Amino acid sequence: MIVLLFIVFVAKVSASDNIEKSYSSPWHYECKGGLCKKEFITKEVTNPTSLEVCELFCDASSSLWPKPTGHLSLSKNMVQIDPDKIMLDVQSGTQIKYLLERNIVLLKNIVKNVGGKLVNAGGMEMLIRCKGYLEMNNIKLTLHTDESYNLTVIQMDKTKLEVTITAKSYFGVRHGLETLSQLIVFDDLRNQIQIPNEISIIDGPVYPYRGVLLDTSRNFIDKTSILRTIDGMAMSKLNTLHWHITDSHSFPYVSKTWPEFSKFGSYATEKIYNQEDVKEIVEYGLIRGVRVLPEFDAPAHVGEGWQWVENDTIVCFKAEPWTNYCVEPPCGQLNPTSEKVYEILEGIYKDMIQDFQSDLFHMGGDEVNINCWNSSAVITNWMQTVKNWDLSESNFYMLWHYFQQRAMDKLKIANDGKDIPIILWSSGLTNEENIKYLDPEKYIIQVWTTKHDITIGRLLRNNFKLIISNYDALYLDCGFSAWIGEGNNWCAPYKGWQIIYDNSPLKIIKLQHLESKRHLILGGETALWTEQADSASIDAKIWPRAAAFAERLWAEPSSTWIHAEQRMLRHRERLVKRGISAESLQPEWCSQNQALCQV
Known part of the structure; x- marks a missing residue:
């Protein structure tokens, strides 16, 4: 054994003595079997190749x-x-x-x-x-x-x-x-x-809509972090920052028409987005090929900021026990019977259209709680006396439809009388019995339920254009501890980049046997809801996982994540070099010793 070790040691010394001294490293890389293999530089190596150069040529799609x-x-x-x-x-x-x-x-x-x-x-x-x-x-x-x-x-x-x-x-x-x-x-x-x-x-891209949703209401995200997110999107050829800018928790958007909202609803005086901030973010995105798409979620997901308006504009705000009225505290929904609500919406829509200059508008429409409306005497009296409706569940969906029609009219007025494509979340309105209330010529549906949900098939058969954001693969906030109570949060487990990469919109519609409706899939979007994220942590929660879906949306590759692994490691390093604190995926040794970290 001692003799064998001595022979090995002498061999290594001999190899080391033969290394060409003019290079800054004793190592170079040779492309073998589609992977860059680490080798000594000896005198026999006339043109050694660095790892970054090798990665350019050692795969069908280089390191792009x-x-x-x-x-x-x-x-x-x-x-x-x-x-x-x-x-x-x-x-x-x-x-x-x-x-x-x-x-x-x-x-x-x-x-x-x-x-x-x-x-x-x-x-x-x-x-x-x-x-x-x-x-x-x-x-x-x-x-x-x-x-x-x-x-x-x-x-x-x-x-x-x-x-x-x-x-x-x-x-x-x-x-x-x-x-x-x-x-x-x-x-x-x-x-x-x-x-x-x-x-x-x-x-060129396969899908025209390739997005990242960023929620800035649950926790405030500073402007620098938003701009940095756009940088990562540009590097990955994502083209839409879906800005979920308000919710029941806070109202940081400064409305020119209704400035009281941010005064009453922001977490602090400095935690706001004024017109100058929005203008800077929109221009920053334009330079980098990214549209900034505002969402004003309604009629649910409202609360903070509305305290200055008359009492009947919102209902069940901060209602307890909250589990009876909403999916997370604080509860709050708009009152569809209030004329003041529509006056306010018109002003907010006008401000957002002017500030963002987007070709689309996201009206939210998520997680309306029927019990919340049913708890309001103002609403139930209006339904019974003005509309002659009883208080059955189907009539509360009629009420929601009434709200949606009124709100859409106000959006058109705010947009100088012109129609603008509207995005809504999948919801109770996309159920079988209620889908009749939505016009596929006017609404795009963003689907957040699982990839196996029959809602996807129903929407495609009714010719709705879709944006895919199924939470079982694309919600970036999943897999952490619960923020209410104990255990894990509602959408656990964590969604690794491999699951996200393999989340193919094409395969999803094939599950529904609706390949003929492929043209209705506009693309998709990863989502970071920020109950448990803020400016200090969003880089690692978004990147490089959002980039995994970026390739899926750009190229819709027939291959799975394993064929993209080395390029993903390279892209993660690229993100870090450009100032984005992307989460580490493997020890660096793995990228320098390719294929040796695979099962």
Whole structure:
């Protein structure tokens, strides 16, 4: 045994003596079987490859996240680039030009931080040309926007690379620039920022709606954290920040028409979002290809902030025992019989439409409690005397329908008399007996129940467009301790990135045998409800799990998570390098010793 150990030791010393001394590490990586294998650099290795460079070529979709949906070709000839020599050549309208110039500044900053302080000076110039826009000044994202792009990189001579991004919209160009940034890597063997000298990619998303819901009512989320969330979304080609901005717990949104709401309903005077904050967040999102979609949830999920209005505008606020009137404290619902409610809604809708400039509006409509309304003498008297309705459950759904119609009318008035696509949560109104109250031409339904729920099939058969947010895979707040009582919270267990990645909207509708309705699936959304999250913890709860669903929505790959694991580890590192405190998935040893952490 001693002789054997001595032989092994001598062999290792001998290998070490043969390592080429000119590189910053004794290790390099070789692509074997689709994985990057760690090897010694010996004198026989004439052109050693760093891990980041190896990862570019050692998989069908390189290290890009999300994986491209079309053609992908990369040269293995890497060249050094100088981030200070990245330039934009764009012929377009002033709005698109301004946005692209901002993106080039972002790209330069990203590239400069790729290798930190170790980067050797020098490198080639990179000239970026953008072309192909159908509408030169159209910078509004809609469900019909073409977000596809073609990206090519060609080495023109020894000093210059030419990048061409061809897209029909600004948003396609932006996605192309994000892909370009992910193809620029740090070669830690040579301490250089490098890129393949020839690239050809054709890419575009499968689904037009790719979102993250962020609740800022249960706990306040500061502006910096919201902007950082948008950064992560842009890196993952997610395009919708669904901002659940108010709820029964607090009212941090500053309404220009009704400023009393935030005065009465915010947690503190500084815990608000005023017009300047919203404007900054919306513009920040636009530059990064992300729409900011407001939700004003009603008629349930209201309470704090309404104290200044007459008493009959809300009912069962803070009612006890709360379990009889709502799903979590504090309870509160709007009174559909109050004219003041609709006056207030019109003002709030107008403010939100002006502030957010979104092509969609989310009206909530979640978890209405019939018993809450039934506990109000004002409501029950109105139903019986004005409408001649009895107090059966079906008539309370008639009341809800009445509210929805009135609220929708006010939204149209607030939108200068024009219709705007409305999103509602799946709810009692999407049950078999009540779905007649909803018009599939006017409403998009966001489904939060499980992927096996027959509601999905019912909605598709009735031709509703859907956004998939099934809680059994896409709720990011699940799997922690209960915040009321003991044990785990209601939607435990925790949803790991693997479950989220494999949550395919296409497979969900196949479970319902409704593949012919595929065109009705607009996309999906992960959701972070913040009963147990705030600015200090949202990064780790959102990332990189939301990025897992981002690839599902962008590419709808036929493969499962196991084929994406190495790229996911790489993308998580990319998020961290860009300032997002994404949750760690494995020891770093696993990414440096690929496939050795698999069962």
